[in-house]
Amino acid sequence: MTSFWSITLVTLAKDIRLEWRSKDALNAMLFFSLLVVVIFVFSFDPLAEESRHIVGGLVWVAFLFAAVVALNQTWARELRNQVLDAYRVSPAPATALFLAKVLGNFIMVSLLEALMAPLFVIFYNLRVLGPAWQLIPVALLGTWALVVNGTFFAAMSLRTRSRELMLPLLLFPVSIPAVISMVAATTNILTGEDSAHFFIVLLLTYDVVFTTACLALFETVLQAE
Amino acid sequence: MNASASKTAAPAGIIAVRNLVKQFGRFAALRGVSAEFDAGKFHVILGDNGAGKTTLLRALAGLAHPTRGEISILGRNPRDASREIGYMAHPSLLYDEMSGMENLRYFARLYEIAGDGRCRQVIQAVGLDPELSRPVGKYSQGMRQRMSLARAILHDPKILLLDEPFSNVDAHSAREMVGLLKGMCDAGKTIFVVTHQAALLEGVADEFVWMQAGQIIDRTHRLVRDLDRAVEP
Numbered sequence: 001m002t003s004f005w006s007i008t009l010v011t012l013a014k015d016i017r018l019e020w021r022s023k024d025a026l027n028a029m030l031f032f033s034l035l036v037v038v039i040f041v042f043s044f045d046p047l048a049e050e051s052r053h054i055v056g057g058l059v060w061v062a063f064l065f066a067a068v069v070a071l072n073q074t075w076a077r078e079l080r081n082q083v084l085d086a087y088r089v090s091p092a093p094a095t096a097l098f099l100a101k102v103l104g105n106f107i108m109v110s111l112l113e114a115l116m117a118p119l120f121v122i123f124y125n126l127r128v129l130g131p132a133w134q135l136i137p138v139a140l141l142g143t144w145a146l147v148v149n150g151t152f153f154a155a156m157s158l159r160t161r162s163r164e165l166m167l168p169l170l171l172f173p174v175s176i177p178a179v180i181s182m183v184a185a186t187t188n189i190l191t192g193e194d195s196a197h198f199f200i201v202l203l204l205t206y207d208v209v210f211t212t213a214c215l216a217l218f219e220t221v222l223q224a225e
Numbered sequence: 226m227n228a229s230a231s232k233t234a235a236p237a238g239i240i241a242v243r244n245l246v247k248q249f250g251r252f253a254a255l256r257g258v259s260a261e262f263d264a265g266k267f268h269v270i271l272g273d274n275g276a277g278k279t280t281l282l283r284a285l286a287g288l289a290h291p292t293r294g295e296i297s298i299l300g301r302n303p304r305d306a307s308r309e310i311g312y313m314a315h316p317s318l319l320y321d322e323m324s325g326m327e328n329l330r331y332f333a334r335l336y337e338i339a340g341d342g343r344c345r346q347v348i349q350a351v352g353l354d355p356e357l358s359r360p361v362g363k364y365s366q367g368m369r370q371r372m373s374l375a376r377a378i379l380h381d382p383k384i385l386l387l388d389e390p391f392s393n394v395d396a397h398s399a400r401e402m403v404g405l406l407k408g409m410c411d412a413g414k415t416i417f418v419v420t421h422q423a424a425l426l427e428g429v430a431d432e433f434v435w436m437q438a439g440q441i442i443d444r445t446h447r448l449v450r451d452l453d454r455a456v457e458p
Binding site for chain 1 (some may be wrong): 308
C-alpha cells in the first residue's frame with residue numbers, strides 16, 4: 001500500500017512538473033474559459049435577475065469544455081516517445097497511474113475554477129442568496145465527477161485515430177447525471193429558492209460509483225493494445 | 226491476453242514461446258513462432274522490415290498480447306516477470322521535458338528503487354553525465370538512445386529486450402554500448418537485441434535468430450546462414 005501511494009504521488013509530482021514546464025493544458029483551459037465568460041457577457045444582459053438562473057449552467061458548461069482540453073493533454077504527453085510503454089512494462093500498479101492522473105486533472109480544473117469564479121461573479125453581478133458554503137462541496141464533487149470519468153475515457157480513446165473527438169463523445173453522455181446535479185445544485189444555491197442537499201448527495205453517490213468502476217476497469221484499459 | 230498465454234509450463238531459466246500468433250486485424254505479424262532461448266545468452270534477432278522482430282520483442286515484454294500461443298519468461302508469464310525484464314524500444318520511452326536524471330528518478334520509483342545512487346550509476350555506465358541538466362528533448366539522438374538504455378537497465382533486470390539500440394548512434398558509441406551489453410551478458414543477463422546492424426555483434430552474440438514473414442526460419446551461432454542446412458527453427 002505504501003508503494004501504491006508512493007507511485008501515485010511521484011507520478012502526480014511528475015505530471016505537475018511537466019505541466020509547469022509546458023503549461024500546455026493550463027493556458028488552453030484559461031483562454032477557453034475566458035472566451036466563454038466574455039462571449040456570454042455580450043450575449044446576455046449580465047445585470048438581469050435571470051443571470052442567477054442561468055449562470056449555474058454557464059459555469060459548468062465552460063468548465064466541462066475546458067476540462068476536456070486538460071484531459072486530452074494528460075495522456076497525450078504519455079504517447080510522445082511511447083513513454084506509456086515504460087510504465088506498462090514496469091510492475092507499478094495501473095490504478096496508481098490512474099489515480100495520479102485524476103488527482104492531477106482535479107488540481108488543474110480546480111485551479112481554473114478558482115481563477116474563473118471571481119470573473120463570473122463580477123461579470124454577472126452575482127450575489128448568492130442561498131447558503132454560499134454549499135458551493136464548495138458542489139464544486140469539489142462536480143469537478144471530481146468530470147475528471148474521474150474524463151481521465152478514464154481519455155485513456156480509452158488514447159489509441160483511436162480521432163481521440164480528441166472521441167473523448168467528448170464518450171464523456172458527455174455519461175456525465176449528464178453529474179452535470180444536471182451540478183447545475184441544479186449551483187442554481188439552487190445562487191437563487192436560494194430550493195435546497196441543494198439532494199443534488200449534493202446525488203453527486204457524492206455518482207462520484208463513489210464511477211470512481212470505483214474506473215479504478216476497477218483501468219488495468220484493462222491500460223493493457224489494451 | 227489469451228488465456229493460454231499465462232500458462233507457465235516451461236522450466237525456470239528458459240525463455241520459451243510456443244505456437245505464438247499475433248494478428249493485427251487480418252495481418253499476422255507472428256505466425257506460429259515456437260522457440261526456446263537459453264537464459265544468460267546473447268540473442269540477436271535479425272530479419273527484413275515486417276519480419277515480426279519487434280512484435281516478438283514486444284510480446285516477450287508483455288506489451289503485445291498474443292492472439293494465440295504461450296510465452297514463458299523464466300517460468301512465468303511476461304506480466305508476472307515484469308521486474309526481471311528491461312525493455313528498450315525504438316522510441317526513447319523518456320519524457321522530453323525532463324532531464325535524464327529526472328526521468329530515471331521517476332522510473333526508479335516505479336521499481337521501488339530509492340535514492341539517486343543507482344540512477345547515477347547507470348547514467349555513468351552508458352557514458353553520460355548524471356549532472357547534465359538539459360531536457361532529454363534537447364539531447365542528440367545518440368545520447369537519447371544511451372539514456373533509453375540506462376532506463377532499461379535501471380532496475381538490474383535479468384532479461385534485456387532491446388529494439389534497435391544502435392540506430393543513430395555513432396560507431397564509437399555503438400561499440401561502447403556493445404561492450405556494456407557484453408559485460409552484462411557475462412554477468413548472467415539474458416539479452417535480446419533486434420537490429421539491422423548485426424555486424425556490430427559478430428563475436429559477441431551467442432546466437433543469431435533469423436526471422437522472415439512472422440516466423441523464425443533459422444538460428445545460427447555466426448552471422449552467416451548455411452543455406453544448404455535444413456531449416457529447423
